[in-house]
Amino acid sequence: QVQLAESGGGLVQPGGSLRLSCAASGSPFSITSMGWYRQAPGKQRELVATITSGGTENYADSVKGRFTISRDNAKNTVYLQMNSLKPEDTAVYYCKVTAYRAYWGQGTQVTVSS
Numbered sequence: 001q002v003q004l005a006e007s008g009g010g011l012v013q014p015g016g017s018l019r020l021s022c023a024a025s026g027s028p029f030s031i032t033s034m035g036w037y038r039q040a041p042g043k044q045r046e047l048v049a050t051i052t053s054g055g056t057e058n059y060a061d062s063v064k065g066r067f068t069i070s071r072d073n074a075k076n077t078v079y080l081q082m083n084s085l086k087p088e089d090t091a092v093y094y095c096k097v098t099a100y101r102a103y104w105g106q107g108t109q110v111t112v113s114s
Contacts, residue, residue, distance in 0.1 A: 002027045002103040006095050009108030012085055016112070020080040022095030022105055027076070029100040034071050034078035038091035045094065049080060085112045
């Protein structure tokens with residue numbers, strides 16, 4: 001069973017930065033895609049960014065130029081560097097890892113407020 005350990009959420013002022021991490025362990029299969037999704041209150045979960053094992057990145061239009069996804073394949077860890085945060089970025093952020101099937105993290109709260 002794959003275990004995902006997320007960290008890095010918190011409260012930040014508009015314009016600030018946060019870095020999320022998600023470490024995967026216990027997978028009997030190679031991890032292909034890794035990514036981040038978010039869900040704001042009253043809204044559906046949406047894609048934020050994904051990255052393949054080869055390093056191909058994909059971003060939601062709303063975060064392009066502000067967020068950067070990266071991964072360390074040796075550590076099975078995916079990161080999300082979030083800069084120039086806006087109040088509309090407030091949400092629970094979920095890590096998703098695909099290793100034969102999809103696995104989701106428990107979520108970490110990101111709140112952008114003054």
